[in-house]
Amino acid sequence: MTNDTRSQSANKPALVVGVLLLIFAALVGYDASQQTITSTYGVGPTAMPYVVAAGLAILGLAHFVVAFREGLPQPEDADSNALLWIAGGLVFLIACIGLGGGFIIAITVVFACTARGMGRQALAVDAAIGFVLGLVIYLVFAKVLTLILPSGPLERLFL
């Protein structure tokens, strides 16, 4: 353990988690204070949120203590390029579904971007695989499970 070198300065990730927990606690507590419906007897809908808010606040403060002691485990270096590829694919997915681009195009992009993020260098091939996968899933859902996945211009060609 290399505790002596790290105990000098606060552990940043633990501080960030602590702050986030306090913000979350404040949010839960504030929301409970704004509620208008109360119960006639017993405990109302605000009791549990206050308990949870208190719990979150205590955990947040405990993270500050941890930050000045052992800190959170030191993670290995992350490959941020890989993360960006996958996250980019998922953001496109949300936009594509939200704007009516349809399921198949969204899946094509998610598959290709994830495979790329995981280290494959054949974007076109993976996109083709993703397209076929999306098409098959769409048709199986539509015909076998009678469940229509989000449809765009492409999907309408097949129905």
Place this chain on the structure above:
Amino acid sequence: MDTLLSLINGFGVAFEPAKLMFCLIGVFLGTAVGVLPGIGPALTVALLLPVTFKLDPAGSLIMFAGIYYGGMYGGSTTAILLNAPGESASLATALEGSKMAKAGRGGPALATSAIGSFVAGLIATIGLAFLAPLLVELAVKFGPWDYFALMIVAFVTVSATFGDSPLRGLTSLFIGIALGLIGIDKLTGQARLTFGVPELLNGVEVTTLAVGLFAVGEAFYVASKRFRDPEEIIPIKGSLWMTKEDWKRSWAPWLRGTAFGFPIGALPAGGAEVPTFLSYSTERKLCKYPDEFGKGAIEGVAGPEAANNASAAGTLVPLLTLGLPTSATAAIMLAGFQQYGLNPGPLLFAEKPDLVWGLIASLFIANVMLVILNLPLIGLWVRLLAIPQPWLYAGILVFATMGTLAVNGSPVELGMLFLFGFMGYLMRRYDYPVAPMVVGLILGPMAEAQLRRALQISLGDPMILLENPISATLLGIAFLALVAPFVMKGLNRFKAAED
């Protein structure tokens, strides 16, 4: 006698062709995901939840249980041949198993783990069948206060046992409980934490959280550290079969492993890691050839493998009788029950005996299927490891998206999936356990409802929780479980070191 009759009826259900089919699919998928490193039964069941909600409840649950059992069998293959345990339950197996494989005894190692799993699974499932009705009889007498106390026990033990730090476990749990507050309060109609977003009025879907944390989070995590050296598969040399000597050295560890696994799996603080390591260290002490340990002793494979399978059956005892999940997979299976409007517990045994006993009976069938699938087909399972990882994880993300869209196709839901996925990644990175969050989301609203019901009965007097012997005892246990890890730091170190 009643138990035997119920069980025979259960077999009647489980032997229906459709149920057999579900069982076979379950054990097949379970073995596959058990073999693939990084993909466990919890992730698989989570991925399947959204696509099975239109299917027959009994069939789907039989399939989920098959995945759970299959995952325990399959995990040993990777542990032995790759020295890369597929899930934490097979960490102990890898210690001696990979040494045996390197010494050219991979075949007998796989055989003793498959047969040991079979023996353990069979004994533990018998244990489940006979223990469950007894617990149900006890649980029928439970009042709302007892259920509330029981859930507190679950909260504490789940967050203290998953992962190495109680602080991080509790943080994960409380975020889960807070997420459970979102939506309309069922007793009064008050909207909580919705901030005017209509999609949030129905609350956070358990499946969205589970798929996000387990599947999307895992994909991010694996992608972020893909620089690691590729693992090498040790080819199986020599005979697959165990010699007479192997049998003689295996049977006692199987039974002892079962004796560790089943009761510990059934405890709220159980899980599969503790009994597997207990079994490993016991076999090491009892072994007649102590110098073989560390070089590939068959006892070190037989015991832990039996223990992890027995613990899977043990986990089902509190899940079925009390609705208490004690492992990550059990938590997701509970979500599976809930998506059909079923609440595991004593009532389920009374109202849906066919379903419960059919499920228990199918576990026996799953065990038989698994030992048949595992031994002769071992070559096929090993070939699974050749699937390129990028395609595997791209496929998982496609499946996750598909499931979320099938249940609720709104961009808000997809956004939550993505958000939970990123949270799952960060939690893995900083070693926060994800399972307590899912447990918090599932049990949080139930605990709140039970507490409010209890306080309505007592006209607002909280002492009712301490005046009843059962709830008072349970709250005492919860308190001890919460304080113990802080007092006995040594206990914690033991677990941290084994990982």
